Each structure stands twice: as C-alpha cells, then as structure tokens.
Amino acid sequence: MGQVIQSRRMRLREATIAEIKSTALQHMASSGTAAVSLRAIARDMGMTAAAIYSYFDTRDNLISVLIADVYSTLADTLETAIDGCPADSPQAQLIAFGSAYRTWAINNPEEFRLVYGDPAPDYRPPEGGAAAEAEHRSCAVLTGIIAAAWPTARYLCTEDTHSWADFDPQFAGLIQQSFPGLPPAAVALSLRVWGRLHGLVTLEVYGHLRPQVSDPAKLYRTELTDLAHSLGRTAADDSHHSAATA
Missing domain, CATH: 1.10.10 (Arc Repressor Mutant, subunit A)
Known part of the structure; x- marks a missing residue:
C-alpha cells in the first residue's frame, strides 16, 4: 500500500x-x-x-531545466533526421541536419530564443549539469558529420592554423573524448558550418530577413546545398572548378 x-x-x-x-x-x-x-x-x-x-x-533553476529540455529535444530531432541517411554520406547527413534544424527553429521560436538568445534578465546558468550536457549532445551531431567528412573536407581548411589552445578547455576535452583523433581544424570547420546555418536561421526567426527576402527557405536551401557539396569536394576538384569558370 x-x-x-x-x-x-x-x-x-x-x-x-x-x-x-x-x-x-x-x-x-x-x-x-x-x-x-x-x-x-x-x-x-x-x-x-x-x-x-x-x-x-529559484527561477534560474526552472530556466536551466527548460534549457536542458530544449537542447535534449533539439538533439533528438537532429539525431532522428540523420538516422535515415547513408552512414557514408556526410553530405546527405548535413542536408538532413540543416533542414531539421531550421524546421525546429521556425516551429519553436521561443525555445530557439531561450537557448540562443538571452534566456532571461540576470539569468546565471549553473556550471555543468544537465543543460550543459544536453547542449554538448546537440552540438556533437554536427561535429560527427564533419568528422565523417574529414579529411575530404580538409580543403576548406587549407590555411587553418587552429590548435586545441584556441578552444575552451572543457569543450576541447569533450570533443577529444567523443571524437578521438579529430584535429582542431575539423572542430573549427564544424563551428564555421554551424555559424553559416545558424546565422540564416537566426535572421529568419528574429524577422530580419523579411525586408530583403520573399522566400527565406529557398535562400537557406541554397546555402545548405552549397555547404553539403563542399564537404564532398577536394582541393583538386576546387582547382578544376575555378579553372573551368575562369
């Protein structure tokens, strides 16, 4: 009883x-x-x-739980999106990842603002905890795609001089633990790819594309397709393409 x-x-x-x-x-x-x-x-x-x-x-405790929930849901969404893609096609995985990311953001603007904007005035997140773990899990999805594309995507980093000292020590440790052997240049590339996708999504969610673009989805698809194609090209392909279009 x-x-x-x-x-x-x-x-x-x-x-x-x-x-x-x-x-x-x-x-x-x-x-x-x-x-x-x-x-x-x-x-x-x-x-x-x-x-x-x-x-x-406390209010901050509630917000931290909400942030952890949002990141976990986002990670579930992104992982599910790439599960149906061929394991040997990081290009297809990136297309699926980017499409799922934008759809989630457009359908959940407040959740997007909660984790990628200012959560609340004077909010002080706790160090570590469920929110940090969930955030790392969502970030690891894209890092895994770049890891699968490496070293083919190396040509995008021909002048990259990043070392592990350029990253937050805790972040670097998590990456090295999750992706042993992945060089710092590949980690920098994953952040650059995310920045390009996240930038357009952020502009759309906050309404900054409305005055310039009638179809934000088309603009985003173009950027996403270009990034996906880039992951499959080599430096030789790029030189050949430049010579053919010169």
Whole structure:
C-alpha cells in the first residue's frame, strides 16, 4: 500500500512539474523570456508561491531545466533526421541536419530564443549539469558529420592554423573524448558550418530577413546545398572548378 501511495505521489509531482514547465513556455510565447516568474506561474496554476518553490527553488533553476529540455529535444530531432541517411554520406547527413534544424527553429521560436538568445534578465546558468550536457549532445551531431567528412573536407581548411589552445578547455576535452583523433581544424570547420546555418536561421526567426527576402527557405536551401557539396569536394576538384569558370 505504501508503494502505491508513493508511486501516486511521484506521478502527481511529475505532472505538476510538467505543468509548471508548460506554463513557463506559454508565458515566454506571449511575453518573451523575461516573463518567466515563479510567482506568476503559481498564480496561473492556482498554487501558492510557497508551493511552487518546493518544485523549483529559484527561477534560474526552472530556466536551466527548460534549457536542458530544449537542447535534449533539439538533439533528438537532429539525431532522428540523420538516422535515415547513408552512414557514408556526410553530405546527405548535413542536408538532413540543416533542414531539421531550421524546421525546429521556425516551429519553436521561443525555445530557439531561450537557448540562443538571452534566456532571461540576470539569468546565471549553473556550471555543468544537465543543460550543459544536453547542449554538448546537440552540438556533437554536427561535429560527427564533419568528422565523417574529414579529411575530404580538409580543403576548406587549407590555411587553418587552429590548435586545441584556441578552444575552451572543457569543450576541447569533450570533443577529444567523443571524437578521438579529430584535429582542431575539423572542430573549427564544424563551428564555421554551424555559424553559416545558424546565422540564416537566426535572421529568419528574429524577422530580419523579411525586408530583403520573399522566400527565406529557398535562400537557406541554397546555402545548405552549397555547404553539403563542399564537404564532398577536394582541393583538386576546387582547382578544376575555378579553372573551368575562369
């Protein structure tokens, strides 16, 4: 009987936590990330302020959990997208990755802003923890694609002089652990590729492409296709292409 009561209490607690997080996301969608307030959430849920603090002791704790959830969902989405691609085709994987990334961002703008914008005024993320682990997992998807394309994609880094000292030590350690033998130039390339894709997605999510582009999806597909083709080309291919178009 005691186990039944404990199990029921656990289910109720999990349901309440899920409702708190859902309400927080609703506040973000209607009023932005600055609207996240434990007292406001408690009021909407018919709870006392004291009661909600038994689930999340601070607003920053709630935001950190939300960030971890968002990164985990994003990582699931990206991993699922590339699972159906041939293992020996980083080009197809990059197309699938980029397409899934943009679709997720467009369909979840507040979640995108939460993890890639300013989460909330005066928010101080904890060091390490679930949020950091989930972020690394989502980043590792693209790094894995670049690792699969290396060294064919080396021509994109002909003048790259990056060393491990150029990266945050914790980040470098995680990469070296996840991808043994991957050189710093390949890691820099993965960040550059992500920057190009993320840049266009960010401009679209924040509405900065509207005055210039009638079809942001087409612009993004062009960039994504160009990047994917680049991963499969060699320095010799690039020299031949330049000579043919000169």
